[in-house]
Amino acid sequence: MKLSQPLKIFPTALHACSYLPGRIARNAVIDPSFPMSPTVYDYLIKSGFRRSGQQVYKPYCQSCTKCATTRIHVATFKPSRSQRRNWKTNQDIIIKINKGNFKDEYLTLYAEYLADRHESDDYEDVDEFLTSDWCNTQFIEFYFANKLVGVATVDVLESGLSAVYTFFDSSIGSKRGLGVFAVLWQIEQAKKLKLDYVYPGYWIEDCKKMNYKTRYQPIEGLVDGLWRSLPKT
Numbered sequence: 001m002k003l004s005q006p007l008k009i010f011p012t013a014l015h016a017c018s019y020l021p022g023r024i025a026r027n028a029v030i031d032p033s034f035p036m037s038p039t040v041y042d043y044l045i046k047s048g049f050r051r052s053g054q055q056v057y058k059p060y061c062q063s064c065t066k067c068a069t070t071r072i073h074v075a076t077f078k079p080s081r082s083q084r085r086n087w088k089t090n091q092d093i094i095i096k097i098n099k100g101n102f103k104d105e106y107l108t109l110y111a112e113y114l115a116d117r118h119e120s121d122d123y124e125d126v127d128e129f130l131t132s133d134w135c136n137t138q139f140i141e142f143y144f145a146n147k148l149v150g151v152a153t154v155d156v157l158e159s160g161l162s163a164v165y166t167f168f169d170s171s172i173g174s175k176r177g178l179g180v181f182a183v184l185w186q187i188e189q190a191k192k193l194k195l196d197y198v199y200p201g202y203w204i205e206d207c208k209k210m211n212y213k214t215r216y217q218p219i220e221g222l223v224d225g226l227w228r229s230l231p232k233t
Contacts, residue, residue: 028060068221102127113167160197
């Protein structure tokens, strides 16, 4: 695509890797003054970029290429036996799509999820982390017994749905596999919208919390500048 102006990319400072102990990492960040749009972001996500809030970035490490952005081609996706069982089990979950703003009622759920999964209580400015001014972001709400039990934040792009972040009530979500159900729902929703892909984020083979993505087959990863099939791990 032709951009309206030159795209400037800046490297961040070196920092400890959040995923692989003992590694040093840094990112390449798009100039925040660049007029970002859903069309431009759709182009960039195909080149390995993701967003966190308003910031668009991709890993730019000197001696490591372990992070591979991924995409699931929804037309060829074949759920595993456990994924089919998960989908059937969760058919009593009521789903509502919030196309508006981040709701205050999400905060308690998010804070409890962080405390349980990441042993953290840093939930300030979570709405800024999940949303941006220029992207078409939706909050997919999951209800069980009239109670909000999960939220999946999703960007709607021209080529697919990009998973931003999912959080849920661990007492229910872990038992029912709401994280898995959220991905399966996004795949089905992309089909309904006649989109090609679901972009679930970065895959890191040696990181347990990041290597689950290859359970959704077939899946491709951007490796050395080319989209390649990734084996199930």
